[in-house]
Amino acid sequence: MDIVDVLLIGLRVVATFALLLVVTILNVWAERKVVADMQNRIGPDRAGPWGILQTVADGLKLFFKESVTPSKVERGVYLAAPFLAVVPAFLIFSVVPWGAPVEVFGRTMPLQVADLNVGLLFILAMSSMAVYAVVLAGWSSGSKYPLLGGVRATAQAISYEAAMGLAMVAVVMYSATTGDGTGTLSLAELVERQAGTFLGFIPRWNIIPQFVAFAIFLVAIVAETNRAPFDLVEAEQELVGGFHTEYSGMRFAMFFLAEYINVFSMSAIAATLFLGGWNGPTWSGILPAWISAILPVFWLLVKTYAIVFVFFWIRATLPRLRYDQLMQLGWKRLIPGALAWLMVSALFIGFRRFGLPWG
Amino acid sequence: MLTELLKGLAVTFRQMFRPRVTTRYPKEFRTKPQRFHGRHVLNRYPDGMEKCIGCELCAGACPARCIYVRGMDNPVDAPVSPGERYGFVYEINMLRCIFCGLCVEACPTEAITMTHLFEMSVTNRDDAIYTKNELLMRPDGTVPHMFDDDPYANYEELNTADGWLRATAPGGVAAYEGVKMWQGTQGPASWDPEPDQETRDA
Numbered sequence: 001m002d003i004v005d006v007l008l009i010g011l012r013v014v015a016t017f018a019l020l021l022v023v024t025i026l027n028v029w030a031e032r033k034v035v036a037d038m039q040n041r042i043g044p045d046r047a048g049p050w051g052i053l054q055t056v057a058d059g060l061k062l063f064f065k066e067s068v069t070p071s072k073v074e075r076g077v078y079l080a081a082p083f084l085a086v087v088p089a090f091l092i093f094s095v096v097p098w099g100a101p102v103e104v105f106g107r108t109m110p111l112q113v114a115d116l117n118v119g120l121l122f123i124l125a126m127s128s129m130a131v132y133a134v135v136l137a138g139w140s141s142g143s144k145y146p147l148l149g150g151v152r153a154t155a156q157a158i159s160y161e162a163a164m165g166l167a168m169v170a171v172v173m174y175s176a177t178t179g180d181g182t183g184t185l186s187l188a189e190l191v192e193r194q195a196g197t198f199l200g201f202i203p204r205w206n207i208i209p210q211f212v213a214f215a216i217f218l219v220a221i222v223a224e225t226n227r228a229p230f231d232l233v234e235a236e237q238e239l240v241g242g243f244h245t246e247y248s249g250m251r252f253a254m255f256f257l258a259e260y261i262n263v264f265s266m267s268a269i270a271a272t273l274f275l276g277g278w279n280g281p282t283w284s285g286i287l288p289a290w291i292s293a294i295l296p297v298f299w300l301l302v303k304t305y306a307i308v309f310v311f312f313w314i315r316a317t318l319p320r321l322r323y324d325q326l327m328q329l330g331w332k333r334l335i336p337g338a339l340a341w342l343m344v345s346a347l348f349i350g351f352r353r354f355g356l357p358w359g
Numbered sequence: 360m361l362t363e364l365l366k367g368l369a370v371t372f373r374q375m376f377r378p379r380v381t382t383r384y385p386k387e388f389r390t391k392p393q394r395f396h397g398r399h400v401l402n403r404y405p406d407g408m409e410k411c412i413g414c415e416l417c418a419g420a421c422p423a424r425c426i427y428v429r430g431m432d433n434p435v436d437a438p439v440s441p442g443e444r445y446g447f448v449y450e451i452n453m454l455r456c457i458f459c460g461l462c463v464e465a466c467p468t469e470a471i472t473m474t475h476l477f478e479m480s481v482t483n484r485d486d487a488i489y490t491k492n493e494l495l496m497r498p499d500g501t502v503p504h505m506f507d508d509d510p511y512a513n514y515e516e517l518n519t520a521d522g523w524l525r526a527t528a529p530g531g532v533a534a535y536e537g538v539k540m541w542q543g544t545q546g547p548a549s550w551d552p553e554p555d556q557e558t559r560d561a
Contacts (some may be wrong), residue, residue, distance in 0.1 A: 038371040042381045317371040318364070 008109050013094075016113050020093055020198050024260045031312045038316040047237035052212035059253060060136055067249035076256035081140060082254035083249070085133035085202040089258040092126040093265040095119040097188045099297040111278075111297065112188060116179050123269060124161065130262065131157040133241045134226070134233055137255070149242030152323065153233045156223060159330030160230075164220035166338035170213040170345050171206050171273050177349055178204075183321040187269075191277030205276040212341040214274045215336055221266040223330070224257060227311055229318035232326060263311055264304065301351070371401065385511045385530060391475040395521055398456040398476050399451055400502045400536035401495040409439050409495065411446035420465035425455035444469070449494060453479055455485045460521070473521040474502060481505070 006292025029044065029052055038350070044051035099111030116122050131153055138150020171190070176183040178193045196204045207214045223230040234242035244255045271277060278298030284292040321329065368379065382389050389519045391397070402410045413430020428560040431447035439445040462471050471494075481487045 034375075038374045040374055040377050040380045042379050042383070313368060315370060317367045 004105055012113050016093060020090060020261050022263050024257055027260050027264055027308060028337045034312040035316045062253040063250055064072060065249040066253050070233060070246050074140035074285060077136050077140035081133050081137035084252045085130060085258035086254050088126040088129040089261040092123055095122050095187050096265065096272055097191055097247060097277060098300050102293045110188060112143050113184055115188045117186050120185045124165055128161060138243040141247055145239045145247045146243050149233045149239050156232060159327060160223035163216055163330060163334035164224060166342055167213040167217035168340050170210055173346060173349060174206060174210055177352060187272050191279060192273055194276040195279050203276055205274060207274040216338050217270055217316045219334060221270060222311065225262040225266055227263060228315040229320050230326060231320060232323060235320065241272045263308060267307035268304045270307050271300060275303040382536060388513055395475050396460050397474045397516065397521065398479055399471055399494055400474050401449060401471055401497055407498045408441050409445055411441040411449060412440050412468055413444045413446040416467060417462035417471055418467040420461040422459060422461060423457050425452040433435055443556045449491045451489045461462045475516040475519040475521065
């Protein structure tokens with residue numbers, strides 16, 4: 001570890017940070033455009049070409065607005081909650097490999113802030129941390145509606161975290177069928193094990209054997225990021241603004257930023273776990289070397305945005321779930337379903353490795 | 360449950376390829392309905408005489424009490440209107456006006472009619488009181504705009520009269536519906552009679 005290594009790590013951190021901020025700006029605009037398209041409207045088109053600078057304009061406006069602090073808030077927690085929302089949102093992406101390792105200054109640099117060997121656990125931990133922000137924001141606001149939103153957040157996060165974790169376990173277990181024969185929690189490793197093909201032409205993505213886990217994971221991440229139709233935490237029609245009712249100006253913008261970063265990074269994680277991450281054709285002999293080095297980043301973005309589009313799509317389509325429906329879907333459908341799928345896929349992996357019990 | 364979910368998703372996906380329903384106002388304008396009640400205009404006869412005779416019937420009919428009229432005897436050597444008197448002062452407070460069109464119905468000479476212009480925002484309450492300067496059409500039949508240098512002003516709408524009088528017999532007699540009872544006016548208030556029902560149904 002010399003000075004170049006340290007600089008490279010710094011570069012990766014800054015690049016990831018910048019990537020997240022840029023995609024957030026694009027995602028807010030893209031969501032408004034997609035939802036507008038689905039409602040036969042035009043959507044934002046005033047700021048910049050196709051209205052692409054709309055988010056910048058909104059952000060600047062929020063930045064210069066007064067952040068009102070109501071008199072009954074629990075001041076310390078109230079001020080800390082927006083940061084509690086943003087920090088885990090940024091951290092969660094740090095374990096996602098967003099490109100194939102590249103050669104820089106004669107060293108191999110993974111395009112990932114940190115390749116943790118417990119990457120999936122880190123993701124689960126950070127997405128649970130994000131719930132604290134919502135709960136504490138709701139509680140410290142000293143007002144009824146935010147409190148209700150915060151209480152809803154706790155129950156919702158606990159229910160769907162379990163289903164999300166179980167879906168991940170199925171993937172980890174399946175990853176033992178390739179590589180050194182043991183499962184892995186490292187996301188870089190998981191991506192590498194999805195390289196190659198089934199039967200020579202189907203890409204070896206986890207979604208094909210683990211389609212049930214993918215479906216459960218997809219529902220769980222929508223609930224985990226508190227997006228429609230699971231946005232009971234905000235629920236404008238019932239709870240004014242939910243946990244961020246008492247927030248204004250830049251503090252409100254930070255909750256918003258955290259939500260959109262979470263959407264992007266959860267989609268990136270789903271793409272990494274199930275859609276082969278940055279795997280994709282690079283045509284390394286045919287195309288110039290630098291294009292081949294960048295193509296994996298492009299493939300990951302394509303896959304991520306396919307899932308981000310699903311986020312927008314279901315937001316434009318589905319009405320919000322009632323609270324008991326949310327709980328029933330979580331506890332009576334997703335968790336038993338995930339457990340059953342875990343058993344089934346464990347059996348199949350076992351048969352493949354040890355043969356049939358009667359064979 | 361899953362099929363309904365997919366059906367719903369299919370509906371929203373299909374809508375993405377449908378034409379947009381948005382009119383990109385102020386870039387493009389929608390044609391207003393014929394009887395749209397916009398801001399008022401004081402008409403002239405083709406020879407340039409003002410139609411208003413200062414009778415104050417519009418002010419009497421106004422439910423919002425937003426019209427103020429003061430009549431004056433016509434100067435003998437240079438009459439302003441064909442009658443004895445003319446509207447010396449004519450003011451409408453657009454902040455109070457409810458655009459009901461009762462003044463248009465009350466007017467015995469069709470001096471006051473309505474245009475299709477609805478953009479009347481002002482930055483000053485005084486500007487909302489339209490005087491004869493803004494209301495009276497120019498001798499060439501065009502209507503003055505409150506803000507002549509407004510880049511977004513739609514002058515077309517100012518020269519489109521609302522069709523309320525066309526559908527009502529000026530004398531209030533049903534048999535005269537669609538018959539032009541009054542001398543044709545310049546500009547906005549000049550119109551063809553509405554076709555009668557048999558022509559329309561044919």
